[in-house]
Amino acid sequence: MAAVAAAKPASRRVGFVGAGRMAEAIAQGLIRAGKVEAQQVLASAPTDxxxxxxxxxxxxxxxxxxxxLxxxxxVFFATKPHVLPAVLAEVAPVVTPEHILVSVAAGVSLSSLEEEGAMVLARGRHARSGEVELLQTLLEACGQCEEVPEAQVDIHTGLSGSGVAFACVFSEALAEGAVKMGMPSGLAHRIAAQTLMGTARMLLQKGQHPALLRADVCTPGGTTxxxxxxxxxxxxxxxxxxxxxxxxxxAKELSRK
Structure with a gap:
């Protein structure tokens, strides 16, 4: 395992079982950041x-x-949650101690993965520090990556995974408010998206609580x-x-199923 962990990320072959949007986003991030070469990525799915x-x-x-495998x-498992148990059973015969297996399927517990010898970022019994650090290094290409207790994985799904849709609804509502007041739709949606992006960048760069930034842009009796x-x-x-x-x-309901 030490030899595998020591391998350079760019020379490592990365696999995806499941080729949906989540898998595609991770693969794009890894490739664009130079963490892995495109020809070193292998993805599987039932159809083309x-x-x-x-x-x-x-x-x-x-x-x-x-x-x-x-x-x-x-290998990243990016299948639908209800499909994953059957997929794990299918690939179990070819899993070895040299594999690092990562689930990005919502609502799948560590115990169900460990029955098939899998290792995930929310550290299970078999995941080692070197493997976690390697995975974090690779996934930093796709955004912030942190190790969390398994109990927080479902919360992360509700906050970050589903939060994309929540943010889109808010961005849409911002733009529609501007359209109501007379701004062209295309321009309104571009400005709304840019506003959300700029706000997120300021929050991350300053590392402060959102309430502080909100207070900074509120003048007495003003528009905000x-x-x-x-x-x-x-x-x-x-x-x-x-x-x-x-x-x-x-997400918790899916894990119980």
């Missing part, structure tokens, strides 16, 4: 419907899940405080908290 996007990136593809030491009052009257804060709670609860 999603594999064509991997081929467009220059990646290798197959319809055999076992072929991915036989050719790659680091009047707008915030309208948001509070509409229950935005409570609705958003409830959305994260609902998504987290659903």
């Amino acid at each position: 419907r999603n594999l064509c996007r991997f081929r467009a990136l220059g990646c290798q593809t197959t319809h055999s899940n076992q072929e991915v 036989q050719g790659c030491s680091l 405080i009047h707008g915030l009052h309208a948001l509070e009257q509409g229950g935005l804060r409570a609705a958003t908290m409830s959305a994260v709670e609902a998504a987290t609860c659903r």
